[in-house]
């Protein structure tokens with residue numbers, strides 16, 4: 001499988017080159033040249049595969065430059081760190097199926113992609129005798145998932161900036177108690193946006209980036225999307241076992257459009273009608289809902305909510321979908337993205353019919369989230385985290401009689417105990433691994449939000465070695 005840029009400015013590259021490149025060098029995003037189709041017979045034959053066997057079947061259709069036995073081993077190792085054999089169990093709650101994506105080491109769904117990406121980076125660096133220094137800013141969840149993805153790895157150091165005292169105490173503990181030699185937590189005195197701005201400007205320093213082989217771990221890496229395609233297919237097969245061959249809907253709480261874009265790929269791959277609609281759910285940061293409902297993709301202010309991992313305006317994976325919407329024409333994609341960069345706005349109302357073939361969208365307010373957590377607890381005895389509640393609220397509002405619905409549960413409720421407490425009058429029980437964090441040593445540098453200081457710190461603590469080719 002060859003990979004191309006949405007903006008058409010680079011020659012086609014292989015899967016492993018795409019993983020190492022992250023963002024395409026022309027500023028676009030990388031995509032497989034074609035989306036493989038799975039025929040009905042093949043799909044049926046996957047019925048009884050385990051999660052990791054299925055992952056191999058799917059991923060190997062997108063990867064032709066890693067030997068099969070190595071890929072199997074990478075997949076098995078990545079999901080052995082999950083605390084349940086199914087990896088992503090489906091819980092049947094009334095008319096909905098809840099797909100629990102939070103059984104990895106940091107209790108949020110980003111582990112599914114980042115456990116795999118961490119092992120993949122390690123494997124490729126070993127193969128090419130290279131090293132990498134990962135740099136990222138986090139508002140909470142991504143940082144810990146990235147750190148757990150690469151902790152203890154030989155050829156990788158990781159530097160994660162978080163805003164001092166502005167992440168939740170659990171999130172802070174999750175990051176700073178990882179004291180492996182290759183992990184550097186930096187608490188900056190400033191906001192998440194300050195951290196993000198510093199990271200961006202360091203990546204723009206091309207000399208520095210090349211000298212230390214800086215790697216990014218944000219959601220634009222194609223390997224992250226690919227790992228997420230697997231659970232869509234896995235849950236379709238699971239529901240099929242119980243409810244025969246019905247079309248089904250997915251409700252997806254959305255921020256950067258990564259998770260739901262993986263659903264879009266799954267929808268295209270599977271036999272027609274397997275996935276009926278992808279229900280895109282936003283909190284009050286609703287740019288993507290406006291896009292689906294009106295074709296209006298225009299920036300506004302970021303509003304903080306109880307689902308912070310979705311407090312996003314410009315969605316970093318949006319360009320991937322835009323490319324398909326614009327008939328896979330890189331010139332049109334580039335023009336549209338240039339226009340968006342200049343004006344903060346795109347009018348895609350001409351494409352509304354096509355958008356609505358794939359998506360339905362809605363928004364949950366803060367009151368809706370609290371009410372949904374409370375109602376769901378009273379009616380089903382099941383505790384939702386606020387992100388999942390956004391999806392469940394919008395999913396319920398769009399539930400079609402006779403169409404099974406799978407709601408993606410993206411975080412363990414204990415990670416967002418305050419909001420859950422408000423909704424149900426008590427904190428959810430902490431899993432043992434989170435309780436134990438309180439007793440662990442932690443390590444973290446506190447630094448001013450100053451690019452120069454942070455760049456010096458990285459220079460002094462970077463992993464040195466040959467660059468991968």
Ligand SMILES: *Cc1c(COP(=O)(O)O)cnc(C)c1O
Pocket residue numbers: 108109110141142219253254255256257258259260309310387388410411
């Ligand atoms: C990152 C995240 C999301 C949003 O996922 P996207 O891929 O950015 O749409 C939703 N819920 C939780 C808990 C997350 O960490």
